[in-house]
Amino acid sequence: MNKTKSIVVASLMAGLGLVSCTENGSKHRNPGKIYAPDMTYSRAYDAYTANPNFADGQTSRKPIAGTVAMGHELPDHMVEGDTNGYKAFTTSMRFNEAEMAEGKRLFNIYCGVCHGTNLDGQGPLYVSGKFAAMPANLKDAKYLRMPVGTMYAAIKYGKGVMGSYASQLDVKQRWMVIAYIKQVQAANGGDAFAFGATATAPAADTAKAVATTETAKH
Numbered sequence: 001m002n003k004t005k006s007i008v009v010a011s012l013m014a015g016l017g018l019v020s021c022t023e024n025g026s027k028h029r030n031p032g033k034i035y036a037p038d039m040t041y042s043r044a045y046d047a048y049t050a051n052p053n054f055a056d057g058q059t060s061r062k063p064i065a066g067t068v069a070m071g072h073e074l075p076d077h078m079v080e081g082d083t084n085g086y087k088a089f090t091t092s093m094r095f096n097e098a099e100m101a102e103g104k105r106l107f108n109i110y111c112g113v114c115h116g117t118n119l120d121g122q123g124p125l126y127v128s129g130k131f132a133a134m135p136a137n138l139k140d141a142k143y144l145r146m147p148v149g150t151m152y153a154a155i156k157y158g159k160g161v162m163g164s165y166a167s168q169l170d171v172k173q174r175w176m177v178i179a180y181i182k183q184v185q186a187a188n189g190g191d192a193f194a195f196g197a198t199a200t201a202p203a204a205d206t207a208k209a210v211a212t213t214e215t216a217k218h
C-alpha cells in the first residue's frame with residue numbers, strides 16, 4: 001500500500017515538473033507574433049563586414065572631417081611641427097578663480113621645477129646645475145606675447161630638451177596652465193589677460209593678441 005502510494009506521488013511530481021518546464025520554457029523562448037520583422041531582426045551591417053553602399057566598401061565609417069572628440073579641443077589634423085597652425089590655435093575655454101588656482105597648482109607641480117614658480121626660468125632643477133639647458137624665462141620679452149597655441153604645442157609635444165607633458169595634463173589642464181602663465185605675463189607687461197570667466201569678448205581679444213604677435217615678429 002505504502003509502496004503504491006509513493007510511486008503515485010513520485011510520478012505525479014515528475015509529471016508536474018515536466019509540464020511546468022515545457023510551459024515556462026516555451027513562454028520565454030517564443031516571441032509570439034512579430035509586428036515588424038525587420039525591426040525584430042536587424043538588417044544592419046556588422047561593423048567590420050564589407051558594405052556595398054559605400055565607395056570604399058567599409059561599414060565602419062570615419063568621423064566627419066573636423067570632428068572633435070568630447071573633452072578634446074584639438075582637431076585631429078593638427079600635427080607636430082605645424083608651427084603656423086599652432087600659432088593661430090587657441091581655445092574658447094574660460095576659467096573661474098578655482099580653475100585659475102588649479103592652473104597655478106599644476107604649473108608648480110609640472111613646470112615650476114624648471115621654469116621656476118616665479119616663471120623666470122630659475123627653477124630648482126636648473127639652479128642646481130643638474131639641467132644643462134636654460135628653461136624659457138616666461139617673463140622675458142621673448143615669451144611675454146607668445147601665442148597660446150605655441151605654448152600648447154610645447155606642452156603637448158615638448159620643445160628642445162623639454163619633454164612632452166601630454167600624458168600628465170589633459171586638454172583642459174593644459175589650457176588651465178597656459179591661462180595661469182598668461183595671467184602672470186599680463187601682470188608683467190604681456191597681453192591683457194583674456195581667459196577669465198568674466199572677460200568680455202575674450203575670443204576676439206585673443207585672436208587680436210595672436211595676430212599682433214605674429215605681425216610684430218615678421
Ligand code: HEC
Nearest residue numbers: 110111114133134135136151154155159160161162165177
Ligand atoms: C625639465 C625641465 C622643464 C620642465 C619640467 C618644463 N619645461 Fe618648458 N622648457 C624647458 C626648456 C629647457 C625650454 C627651452 C626649450 C628650447 O627653447 O629649446 C622650455 C621651453 C618652454 C616654452 C617655450 C616654447 C617655445 O616654443 O619656445 C614653454 C611655453 C614652456 N617651456 C612651458 C612649459 C610648461 C607649461 C611646462 C609644464 C607643463 C614646462 N614647460 C615644463 C624646460 C622645461
